[in-house]
Amino acid sequence: MKRISEDRLYELLPLVYRLRDAEQGEHLKALLRVITEQVNVVEDNISQLYENWFIETSEDWAVPYIGDLVGYEPVREAGEPGAAETGQGRERNKILIPRREIANTLRYRRRKGTLALLELLSNDVAGWPARAVEFYRLLNRCQAINHLGENRAQTADLRSGGALDLLDGPFEQIAHNADIRRINSRHTFHHTPGRHNIPSVGVFVWRLRSYPVTKTPAYCLESVAARCFTFSVLGNDAPLFVRPEAEADPSQIAGEFNLPVAMRRRFFEDHKSQLYGEGKSLHIWVGKKKPRGKEVIPEPVPLDSIVAADLSDWQYLPKRGYVAVDPLLGRIAFPARQFPKNGVWVNYHYGFSMDLGGGEYERSLIQPEDCEIFRVGRDEAFATIRGALEKWNEDAPRHAVIEITDSGVYAEQLNVSYREGQESLQIRAANRQRPVLRLLDWQTDRPDSLTVNGMQNNRFTLDGVMITGRGVQVSGAITELTLRHSTLVPGWSLGSDCGPQRATESSLEIFSPRVCVTIEHSIIGSIQVNPALIDVEAPARDEGDEVDEQTLAGDEASLAACKGIGEGVRLDPIRLCISDSIVDATDREFEAIGAPGCPVAHACLTIRRSTVFGRIHAHAIELGENTLFDGRISVARRQQGCLRFSYIAPGSRTPKRYRCQPDLVENAVDVPALNPADKEAAKERERLRVRPRFNSVRYGMPTYCQLAVDCAEEIKGGADDESEMGAFHDLYQPQRMANLRVRLDEYLPARMDINVILAD
Structure with missing residues (x-):
C-alpha cells in the first residue's frame, strides 16, 4: 500500500511517458514521488480535520473545543492543563479533560438524579469502578402495617455470618440508627463525616x-x-x-x-x-x-x-x-x-494499583528491526530458556530476542555470555504474559544468580519477567543494562505473610566498569555497585553506619578500592537511571542503593517518579524529582545535581533541593516570634505529619506502596504537576478525585449530600 501511495501520481501518466522515463533513469518518477509525499501530507491533514469533528476520532488537542460546544466546563480544582508538547503533559490532560466524559455529557444531563448515573460518572470521569449507596435505605425505622418494606435493612443477627462480613462496607445489609453528621463534612479535629442519614449518598470507589x-x-x-x-x-x-x-x-x-x-x-x-x-x-x-x-x-x-x-x-x-x-x-x-x-x-x-512490574497487562514491545527471535513455551520451538540461550550462542546473531510465550515457571540455571558479533539480547515475556524465572541453589561453592557477562557495546534487556530465589549479576565491559516492566522480588522470596526471606540480599549486583543501567516501570530489591572489578579486599561497614565528612575522607589505603585507586577497580561512576519504579530494600534502615564495604556507591543516579524504601549511598544524584525517598540519602558530591518536588528523609546529605518535603513545612513554622525550643518542637511535629504513610510496605500485598488515606496532602499532591509523589505518580489520583467530586455534586438530586468513599 505504501508503494502504491508513493507512485500514485506517476501511475496517472500515460504509459508512453513512463516508458520513456524508465529509459532515462526514472528521474520523473523520483520527482513525482517527492510531490506525492507532500500531497499525502495535505490529504492526511484534511482527513484528520474531518475526524476532529467527532469526539471518538478527534486528536487530543481538539477534545476541549468539542467539549465547549456541548457546554462542558473543565474542573479548575483539579489544576490547569499541562503542556501538550510533552508525554507527561498529554497524559495529565487526559485525566483533566476526559474524552469519555465529554462524549457522554448530554447523556448525563438526561439521567440527572438517578443513582446509576453516579457510578457511570465515576467510571467515565475518574476511571474508577464504583457502587453508589443511598444510606437512608439502611436506617432503622418502624414497619408500617399498610406499607410493608420487603427489601429494607434488618437488625443485626449474630447468626447471619454473611451479613456480618459486609458490615460497614459498600454491600452492607444491616440497619443503623440515624447519624446526624453530614456525609460530606471535612475530616478535621472538630468534624468527622457520618453516613447513615436521610440525605446521605455514598459512592464507594475501587482504585485497585x-x-x-x-x-x-x-x-x-x-x-x-x-x-x-x-x-x-x-x-x-x-x-x-x-x-x-x-x-x-x-x-x-x-x-x-x-x-x-x-x-x-x-x-x-x-x-x-x-x-x-x-x-x-x-x-x-x-x-x-x-x-x-x-x-x-x-x-x-x-x-x-x-x-x-x-x-x-x-x-x-x-x-x-x-x-x-x-x-x-x-x-x-x-x-x-x-x-x-x-x-x-x-x-x-x-x-x-497499576501496570508495574511483571504482569499480564498490555505493554509495548521494543526490538531492533533485524533481530532474530527465539520463542520459549509449551508449544514453541524451545521448552526452556537455557535451550534458547544455547541456540543463541550457536547462531551468534547480532540482535536477538528470547520471548517467553506463557506465564509458566522456569526453574533454570541461567548464564548469559556474549560472543564476538553479538550486540544485543532481550529476555522478555510476550505481551500479556508473566513468566517467572525461579533461580535455585544449584551450586555449593558459588552464587546462583542470573549472570550477564558482556563486552563493550553489548546490551542486555529484561522485559516483562519476574525473578525470584536469587538476583541478577552483571559483569564484564557490557555497555547497557535495561530492566523494563519486570520484578526482581525484594528479599529474593516471600514468606506466607509477605515478609522477605532474605531481607539483606540485593536484587542487582553490578561489577561492570562503564555500564549504563536503566530501570523503568519495575519493582526491584536493593542495588549494589561493587567497587572492585575483580576480588579486591575492602573494609567492612555495617548497613546502618552513618556517612559523615570524616568517613568520606577516610584512610587512603583502606578505601583504595572505593576511590578507584589500584588495579581492577572502577575509575568512573556508572550511570543509574530509574523511572516509574519501586526500589525496596525491605527496610528503611537497609541499603537500597550502595556498595559493599564502601561509604558510597560509585554511581551517578537519576531517579524520577519512583519510591525508594531504604538508604541511598551514591557518588552523586544528578536529578531526583517527584520521588519518595523513605530512607536517608548520603551523596559524596553535593555540588552536583539537584532534588525537586520530592520527600527527603530528615538527616540526609543531598545536593541542592527545590520545593522538597519536609523542607517546605519546616520553613513555614520557622518564624522569629517562636523561641528556639518551641520552634524545634513545631518542626518535629511537621516532619512527622508529612512523613509518607502507606497502606502496605510489603511486596505481595494488593495495597503495596499505596499511599494511605491519612497521608499528608503535601505528599499526595506534592509533585510538580500536583499529582502524588512516588511510583504511582502517573495515576494522577488527586486530579481524578477533584474531577469526580465536582461532577457528582453537579448531577446530584437537590437537597442530597454526597461523598466519595475509598473502598480499598
Whole structure:
C-alpha cells in the first residue's frame, strides 16, 4: 500500500511517458514521488480535520473545543492543563479533560438524579469502578402495617455470618440508627463525616485493579505438607480478586461481580458456579499421567469437587475427592492421601494499583528491526530458556530476542555470555504474559544468580519477567543494562505473610566498569555497585553506619578500592537511571542503593517518579524529582545535581533541593516570634505529619506502596504537576478525585449530600 501511495501520481501518466522515463533513469518518477509525499501530507491533514469533528476520532488537542460546544466546563480544582508538547503533559490532560466524559455529557444531563448515573460518572470521569449507596435505605425505622418494606435493612443477627462480613462496607445489609453528621463534612479535629442519614449518598470507589494470571503452577508448601498449595507462585498469602463483569443493564447498581473486589469465603461458597471455571475468576488443574507414558496432562478439577474453607492454620482437611479453596488467603488444600504428585496449575486474579512490574497487562514491545527471535513455551520451538540461550550462542546473531510465550515457571540455571558479533539480547515475556524465572541453589561453592557477562557495546534487556530465589549479576565491559516492566522480588522470596526471606540480599549486583543501567516501570530489591572489578579486599561497614565528612575522607589505603585507586577497580561512576519504579530494600534502615564495604556507591543516579524504601549511598544524584525517598540519602558530591518536588528523609546529605518535603513545612513554622525550643518542637511535629504513610510496605500485598488515606496532602499532591509523589505518580489520583467530586455534586438530586468513599 505504501508503494502504491508513493507512485500514485506517476501511475496517472500515460504509459508512453513512463516508458520513456524508465529509459532515462526514472528521474520523473523520483520527482513525482517527492510531490506525492507532500500531497499525502495535505490529504492526511484534511482527513484528520474531518475526524476532529467527532469526539471518538478527534486528536487530543481538539477534545476541549468539542467539549465547549456541548457546554462542558473543565474542573479548575483539579489544576490547569499541562503542556501538550510533552508525554507527561498529554497524559495529565487526559485525566483533566476526559474524552469519555465529554462524549457522554448530554447523556448525563438526561439521567440527572438517578443513582446509576453516579457510578457511570465515576467510571467515565475518574476511571474508577464504583457502587453508589443511598444510606437512608439502611436506617432503622418502624414497619408500617399498610406499607410493608420487603427489601429494607434488618437488625443485626449474630447468626447471619454473611451479613456480618459486609458490615460497614459498600454491600452492607444491616440497619443503623440515624447519624446526624453530614456525609460530606471535612475530616478535621472538630468534624468527622457520618453516613447513615436521610440525605446521605455514598459512592464507594475501587482504585485497585484486578490482574489475571493464566495457567501458572501453584506453589507447594512442602514445609507444611505436600497437600498444601498457594495460588501465588512465590508462596505468599494473597487474596483472590473477582474478574469484573459489566452490568447487563445501564440502570443496574454494581454488585460484587461487577467490581474488582477481594473474594470473601461465603461469597465464593454461594456463587461457585459463577466464580470458578474456564474464563472465570479462578480455575485449578491437576496433572495426570497418560497410561504407559511419561507425559503429564493438566486435567481441570470439576466444580462439584471445590469447597470453600478457612485454611488459616491448615487444619481443615477436605474429604477424599474434594479440593478446599480459601479465596481470602489464596490457599489450596488437597486430601491427606490424595495430594497431587504431578503438579497443580491455576488461573486466578490478584489486586494491584497499576501496570508495574511483571504482569499480564498490555505493554509495548521494543526490538531492533533485524533481530532474530527465539520463542520459549509449551508449544514453541524451545521448552526452556537455557535451550534458547544455547541456540543463541550457536547462531551468534547480532540482535536477538528470547520471548517467553506463557506465564509458566522456569526453574533454570541461567548464564548469559556474549560472543564476538553479538550486540544485543532481550529476555522478555510476550505481551500479556508473566513468566517467572525461579533461580535455585544449584551450586555449593558459588552464587546462583542470573549472570550477564558482556563486552563493550553489548546490551542486555529484561522485559516483562519476574525473578525470584536469587538476583541478577552483571559483569564484564557490557555497555547497557535495561530492566523494563519486570520484578526482581525484594528479599529474593516471600514468606506466607509477605515478609522477605532474605531481607539483606540485593536484587542487582553490578561489577561492570562503564555500564549504563536503566530501570523503568519495575519493582526491584536493593542495588549494589561493587567497587572492585575483580576480588579486591575492602573494609567492612555495617548497613546502618552513618556517612559523615570524616568517613568520606577516610584512610587512603583502606578505601583504595572505593576511590578507584589500584588495579581492577572502577575509575568512573556508572550511570543509574530509574523511572516509574519501586526500589525496596525491605527496610528503611537497609541499603537500597550502595556498595559493599564502601561509604558510597560509585554511581551517578537519576531517579524520577519512583519510591525508594531504604538508604541511598551514591557518588552523586544528578536529578531526583517527584520521588519518595523513605530512607536517608548520603551523596559524596553535593555540588552536583539537584532534588525537586520530592520527600527527603530528615538527616540526609543531598545536593541542592527545590520545593522538597519536609523542607517546605519546616520553613513555614520557622518564624522569629517562636523561641528556639518551641520552634524545634513545631518542626518535629511537621516532619512527622508529612512523613509518607502507606497502606502496605510489603511486596505481595494488593495495597503495596499505596499511599494511605491519612497521608499528608503535601505528599499526595506534592509533585510538580500536583499529582502524588512516588511510583504511582502517573495515576494522577488527586486530579481524578477533584474531577469526580465536582461532577457528582453537579448531577446530584437537590437537597442530597454526597461523598466519595475509598473502598480499598
